[in-house]
Structures are given as structure tokens and as C-alpha cells.
Amino acid sequence: MVGNYDVLIIGSGASGGTVAYTLTKKGISCLMLDAGPVINYTRDRALKNVYELPYRGFGRPDRFPHVTQANEFNGNLWADEKQNPYTYDPKDPYYWVRVRLVGGKTLVWGRASWRMSDYEFKCKDHDGFGENWPVSYSDLAPYYDKVEPIWRVTGRKEGLPQLPDGIFLEDHSPDSESVKRFTAAAKAKGIPITKPRRATGTLASSINLLLPSALETGYLTVVPNAVVSRITTDPNTGLVNGATFIDRRSHREMHAKARVVVVGAACLESTRLLLNSGIANSSGVLGHYLFDQFYVKDAVEAIVPEARGAKNKFHLMGGGGYVVPFRNIKSREKDFIRGYSADFSSGGTPPTRIVPGYGEQLDKAMAELANTRFSMTVMGTVLPRHENYVQIDKTVCDAWGIPALNIHARYTENEFNMARDAMNTLSEVCHSAGFEVLAKHDKMVPPGESIHELGTCRMGEDPKKSVLNKWNQSHDIKNLFVVDGSSFASGGPQNPTLTISALAMRASDYMAEQMRAGNL
């Protein structure tokens, strides 16, 4: 009954799914373990009135103290924080947002799909901070070309070096008048604007875009509800030989064997697994250099005055776009290195929380402001620092007895200064566009809340300073690969999923080549 598998893949999201997609097409048998169950879109959901919910849409208080994305409708999609605890210094809270379902966070992601550039991959060459990646954009470009069509990415080509173009379903849709005004005002200040680049389709997930193709080959076996506790090694060779896992529901402990182990459990879970396994850390940097993107949600809330009182003419409002990273590209800022971007949208009504008043006054104001909103959320680069790290907290275990993670992360002056600049610059653009700014702020959400946690198992040329080589392969153990966002050496303001998928495919090609050559 127990199959013979060439590769054990731990995790089924963007990274694990891409590995399964790539390897099975080459005839390599893969076993995929995921900690969560398989979701069923027919059986597991139904339309409900909000008043039918026990908490009128507020959700059970304290069910998700760190998952601001959870609401009472979708609460059952997110990992339970009591079953899956973690710790941090109360002075520096970390919002660790997890999904434990087959498909992982690709079931709920925002779908933004940007390429990174050599401004990120060769960041040290550009500004002297941190470490370069062991890969350059030219190494990864062919893989971006392959994964964009899989994720069905839409976008508009701009020819910008900091945001390379790709293989898009080209977005030729016209911009609304308000977006045109914002774009013109931004360009006058040297700020490029483009259309959103997003994965499209009713669902854009590993479970419909990656795993079905892999399963069709007959080379993929998916086992849900398998909570991996430890990667095991052969004491004679030092190579990994499989993993111990616990059935989520029965707590039965089992062991799976494979020639190669690929970890794609979503950044911090991957690093937690390596730390709990006591492997791949001869460098001592495993767990270090944690970063993400900082978010300033609704940093600028403006309205388009001509739209007041439901007077918006056809095509004045609607649509949205992306403020392309522009700081520290051609010039050097005084207060910070690296840069930021922003998602903006036109249309809708400003939220009641920022509109002064209450009662009838508020009611009238909201009617006056209907469909006038022009708002934006800032996403900024966070520097990878050694002092931001994770370690095992042996005093706390999850529901399966596996030691939990202790997380240390805080933003620094570089991020704070960048956020302030973003708030001021973007509100100036709004003013220049003739918009009325209702509110602006530079308060970042806590680290982790962007759900773009990266690093802690970084790749690099030097085995003394990094955990993985340029193929996402452990420097210490040649048949161990880590393919998710934990492998990032640095990041930009771009959402990371497309790069994770491209890296995973590149690692898979290398893996297959090495297996064929008998090196793995």
C-alpha cells in the first residue's frame, strides 16, 4: 500500500504546487503532504444572511486576534490560533496569518503578480545594504515567462526596469477620468503608474491551476491532514530520507520516505520545521533575516469633488492601478534606501470611520459622498536584518505536540521614514489631481499582517551566510530543498507569490536534472 516516492513535497500552495506541477510532468513521482484538509467548494460553503450569523458579522471575539483578514463569513478558512500558537514579545507583536488547507494561501490571496528586478536581486550592488541574491533577474526571467501564463496574469507592459514586463493577458481597458487625472499628476512628479497585474479567473489557486495537472500525470499522491513534525535523516549519509507526520484528526504518527525532500510549507512554517528537525543550519542563520512588506492601509483617503452628490458623469469614477516603485531608482533619498509602491482604487464610498459626524448628519454626508472615493494602500520594502528572527519556543506546543515558533520582528527608521514619505508624496499627488484629501496617515500594520513574510532560510553564494544555494538547495544537505518565501535574501515592495512560483519551478528543473544524473 505504501508507495515509493522520489520526492516528498511538504505543503501544497504556490511553491509546493509549482514543484508538483513541474516534477510530475517529467515523470517524477511525488508525495505531497499538507497539514490541512481538502476544501470542497460545493459542500463547504453556502450563501447566508449576515444576521443569521451568531455574532452579526463581528465574529467570535478573540477568535483571531492576529488575523485581521478573517471575518465571520470566512473565519473557518484561517488557521486556528489556539491550535497553532506562537509567541512574541508583547512590545513587538507579530501577526502571523496562516491557512491550513490544501492549496494554502492561494485560496485567499489578493492575486497581485509582480516580477522582481535586479534592484532587488542585486540590491547590495545598488545601495550597499545586505546581500545580493545568488540569482539575477536574467536567471529567473525564463521562469517568470512560464509561470505567468499558468497563473493567467493580466497587466499592461510599461518597459520599466524596476518592474519588468511579462507574458500577460494584456489589459487594454480604458482608465476612468479620475484615474487618468491621478496618473497625469503622478507622472508630472516622475512617478510611474500602471494597471494592476493580477492572476485572473473565478479561482486562481494551486488547487485549480497546479494540482489538477499534476494529478493527471498519475505521478502525484496528495495526502491531506498530515501535520509534518520532523524531517528525518539517514545517520549514515547525513541525507534526509523522509518525514514524520501526525494525522491531524486521529493524531496517529507516521513516517513517509523519499529520495528528495522539498519544503514549501509557507515561509515560517518551513523554517519552524527545519529548526524542529535540527538540520540545515551549519551557517547559524536559519531563522534570521525575517522581513516582509510593510503595509499602510488606506494611507491616503481622498474624494473626487466633481463626483459629490451623485453628480459623477459616466467614466469619472472606477478602476484602479498601481504606483510603481520610484524612490531610489535614479536618485538617492536622504532618509531611506529602497522603495515603496501603492495600490489605488477609484469609486465606492469613503468608510464611515473617516467621515466626521454621526446620525442624520453622517447619513447625509454618506449620501453626498457616494461613489467619490479615491484611496490607496502603501506597500513598502522592509530590510532583512539579522536581529529580526524566529526560534523554537520549547515551552509552547501546538495541538499535535510540535514546539511552536517564537518570533522577533520590528520595523526600523528606514521603514518609518519610507512610510512617511509615501503618505506625504501620494497625498500631494491627490491634491495635484484636484482631489480632496479626507484623511492621511503613515501608521503601518504590525509586522506579518501583510501576509508576505519572507526570509529566515535565505539563499546565498556563501554557505557561512546563507542556508540555501542558488537552486533553493540546502548547502548542508544536497537532497533537501526549500522553495517558498523563506528562501528570499531580500525583497521589494512587490507581492512575492509570482517570484515564489518562478523560484520553485527553477528549483524543480534543477532537481529533476540532478536526479536524472544520479546526483540526488
Next chain:
Amino acid sequence: MQTLAALPTASLLNAQQPVVPPKPSPAAVEEIPVIEATIPDFAGKTVTKFFSPAQFSCFKRLTDVLYPSMDGVPGAVQAGAPEFLDFLLFESPAPRQALYRNGMDELEHRAQKVLNISFASADQAGAEKILAPLREPWTAEPDSFTAFLRVAKQDVIQATQNSHDWIRIMSKRVRSAGGVGMYWFPID
């Protein structure tokens, strides 16, 4: 309401029971029916537990000022928002409870100081004096009283607009006021 004396005795009730149980309808035999049911708000009122009676009176007045009934649409009080929020706060973590307790204490303190009466008895003009911070433009770092008022405002709006009574009325007037969402059941 019927008094006990007006109720029929047990023997009379027994006499009214049919000898043979009624036959299920043919449809129910052939297919398992979905039994229509409703929400507990139709069965009774929420028993308040979080605020003291005096504080609850103030809170109820606050919700009424923040979200009054307008143009035939239920306001917070008609939607049962004060009682629902009392329940929610009783279930909430300590920081949220403290925000409300301290905020309500400050609200009452200001009412006594400015109006010489409890906020529970404040008329519209008096209440507006106390709630003046809510009419100021939004700022990122409000003082603690303003922060409380802002949270209360949002909670009252949500508790009202997500109530059955509000949605029943508004969904007939505005297409987007249906309050319907895709609910995910617990996934095994």
C-alpha cells in the same frame, strides 16, 4: 398575555389530542424537508451582562444618538444594537472591555460636568455637546475619549446594519443592502 387561570387544564388538553397521529405530507415522505427556522432575536431579548444598569442606560442613549431611526428605517435601539453589543463586549478580550468601560465612564463624567445630568437623560442638543469630538476631521492619533467614540460609532453602525430588522427594510430600498455573504462551514 394569558393568565394561568385562563389556561385549559391538562385533562382538557389531553382530550384535544388526536387519537391517530397526523400523516406526514407526501412531499416529506419522498424527500427530506429542510425545516424552516429563524434567529434567536425572534424568540426573546438579549439578557444584558456587561454594563451595569445605569451604564447600560447611558450606552443605550449613546447608540440612539449615534444611529437614530431615520425615515422609517430602524435605528440602533430598534435593531437591538445596544443589547447585542453588551453581549459582544461581555465576550470580548479585556482591552476591548476596558476601552468601553473607561469610555462610558468618561462620557458620563463629561455629561455630569457639562450638562449636570446623566448622559442617559441628555436631549439631542446636550448629547451633541458631549459627542463634539466625533464631528471633528479624522486624525490618525486621537485622544482616548475620541478613540472610544470612534470605535463605538463603528460598532453601533455595524450592529445596526447587520441586524435582521435593518436589512429587512433596507433590502427593499437599496439593492446593495442585502447583507448576504458566502459563509464557509467548518472544514473537516
